[in-house]
Amino acid sequence: MARLMELDLRGELTTAHVRLVASALGVSLRTVWSWVAVARREGRLSARIPSRVGVSADLRARLAVWGGNVAAVHRELTAEAAEAAGTPVSVPSLRALQRVVRQDLSAGERAGLKGGEAARRRFDVYGKCPPTHRNACWEGDHKRIPVRVSLDGVVVCPWVTWFIDVASKVIVGVAITPHQPARDAVLAALRTGISRTEPYGPFGGLPGRVRVDRGKDFLSKAVSRALGAFAVPVDDLPAYKPYRKGTIEALNGAVEEMLLVSLPGYTRRARPAQAYRPDLVEDLLPYPDFVKVLLDWVAWWNTEHRPAGLTNGRTPAQAWEADPAPVEDVPEERLAFFALEDDGRIRKITTNGVSWRRRAYIADWMAGHVGTRVRLRYLPHFDGRIEVFSTEGWGRHLGSAYLAEAATPDQRRALSRVRESRARALKADLKAAEKLRRTRYTAITTAAVPGRRRTETSSEARAEIVRAQAVDLAARALPDLIPPREPPAGWARPRPRPGTSCAPKRGPGTVVPADTTDTEPGSGSKE
Numbered sequence: 001m002a003r004l005m006e007l008d009l010r011g012e013l014t015t016a017h018v019r020l021v022a023s024a025l026g027v028s029l030r031t032v033w034s035w036v037a038v039a040r041r042e043g044r045l046s047a048r049i050p051s052r053v054g055v056s057a058d059l060r061a062r063l064a065v066w067g068g069n070v071a072a073v074h075r076e077l078t079a080e081a082a083e084a085a086g087t088p089v090s091v092p093s094l095r096a097l098q099r100v101v102r103q104d105l106s107a108g109e110r111a112g113l114k115g116g117e118a119a120r121r122r123f124d125v126y127g128k129c130p131p132t133h134r135n136a137c138w139e140g141d142h143k144r145i146p147v148r149v150s151l152d153g154v155v156v157c158p159w160v161t162w163f164i165d166v167a168s169k170v171i172v173g174v175a176i177t178p179h180q181p182a183r184d185a186v187l188a189a190l191r192t193g194i195s196r197t198e199p200y201g202p203f204g205g206l207p208g209r210v211r212v213d214r215g216k217d218f219l220s221k222a223v224s225r226a227l228g229a230f231a232v233p234v235d236d237l238p239a240y241k242p243y244r245k246g247t248i249e250a251l252n253g254a255v256e257e258m259l260l261v262s263l264p265g266y267t268r269r270a271r272p273a274q275a276y277r278p279d280l281v282e283d284l285l286p287y288p289d290f291v292k293v294l295l296d297w298v299a300w301w302n303t304e305h306r307p308a309g310l311t312n313g314r315t316p317a318q319a320w321e322a323d324p325a326p327v328e329d330v331p332e333e334r335l336a337f338f339a340l341e342d343d344g345r346i347r348k349i350t351t352n353g354v355s356w357r358r359r360a361y362i363a364d365w366m367a368g369h370v371g372t373r374v375r376l377r378y379l380p381h382f383d384g385r386i387e388v389f390s391t392e393g394w395g396r397h398l399g400s401a402y403l404a405e406a407a408t409p410d411q412r413r414a415l416s417r418v419r420e421s422r423a424r425a426l427k428a429d430l431k432a433a434e435k436l437r438r439t440r441y442t443a444i445t446t447a448a449v450p451g452r453r454r455t456e457t458s459s460e461a462r463a464e465i466v467r468a469q470a471v472d473l474a475a476r477a478l479p480d481l482i483p484p485r486e487p488p489a490g491w492a493r494p495r496p497r498p499g500t501s502c503a504p505k506r507g508p509g510t511v512v513p514a515d516t517t518d519t520e521p522g523s524g525s526k527e
Helices: 002-009 015-025 029-042 057-065 070-083 094-104 107-115 117-121 183-194 221-228 242-258 287-303 316-322 409-437 458-469
Strands: 138-144 149-151 154-156 159-165 171-177 210-212 234-236 341-348 354-356 359-362 373-378 385-390 397-403
Touching: 002 015, 002 029, 015 029, 057 070, 070 094, 107 117, 138 183, 138 242, 149 287, 159 183, 159 242, 171 183, 171 287, 183 221, 210 242, 221 234, 242 287, 287 316, 341 354, 354 373, 354 385
Parallel strands: 138 210, 210 234
Antiparallel strands: 138 159, 149 154, 159 171, 341 373, 354 359, 359 397, 373 385, 385 397
């Protein structure tokens, strides 16, 4: 219309121009001429926008109260208008109110008023993360398994803690617990993910970074210290935003749709309208069988499943092998104590072993080390075994120790064997020393000097002399064994004061002349 009005002002507007615009917009020639007439008369180049009342803050609050029910809000407004005496209040019709809500509020906002944040999030648009290489980023999470399993006659719902590689969709580490997991499950899953030796490989290595969602177990000091030792940062994502780690959230949904729904004891299965009857304990999977089923599914996911996010229909294993990015492996000796915690205290080995949390821990290697100062490291939430380190330098690993009260007969027999072997070794050393200490002579039958039973060779005698000369006698001497020498003559010496009975002290080696008297000044008497 702006172009047509410019032509009209210059007097160049013709029917051909109007017909061309009508054909382009798909309207009749009469309609375009009517628009031109309105523009000439009112100066308006677009359709008139009807005046209406938008969704105010008060109306949004009422919609939130009624869960997005526009009809309920309209009834409330009508009732308030009827109760307002003497003040006329205009209430829009239900259709007008519904139209205003539909025009001013998006589909996501209307769904959020009705179903909350989770419903609103379904209408959001999310972009995909840029492609990266393997081990560039891992995502970790806990998931409660909605499957009832039997553990020692008790029904439990297990939890799984796992980590997935974002680039290749490979599940690198898994840990399963029969209860809500703690930091020990996180450390165990990370340990299986980093190690590439059997039975954990071939996937794994050291990740570039790890993303978690503010879980207190993931953000514990033990996890931060374990990953910080390898300079691996942990990204603390905002809470209640699962789309920030969509790869692990997609895995949580996939395991339920592909595996858990088919297992006995699944708690979210669709059931008939009759009363709910849970499965009997004897019909449920035993806990070890469930763990095997879940680990088999993880192996199937890595080697046979073809996720939609991978190119060319690859499996996660194929995507991992095709990635040329190098894998940074960690030696097993550095991973041996990856998941251990240290309380920072120094303890001593006593005759009862090492005391930790008011319990005694013993081991066969402790025999002969009573009094040694040590430090302890242990797995979180597990007190069956501890690792003992020395306090010197960076802490040398001395060995493992087990709970004395729960020691097996084999462990106790091993400790007894070590004690007996140490006793036999000491007895043999003492016998050898006794033989060296005593000199034995040959038996004689005549009046002669007896000879030694063992004749020393010249080489043995020279070796004994060298050993004797190597001993630092001055280091073994007592401080007062050798008397001090006389001070040089040029040194100033203290002189006794008049009237004192103190004579100058002489060293043990000082020679006193025979004609010298040791008297005090003015006494005139000899000692």
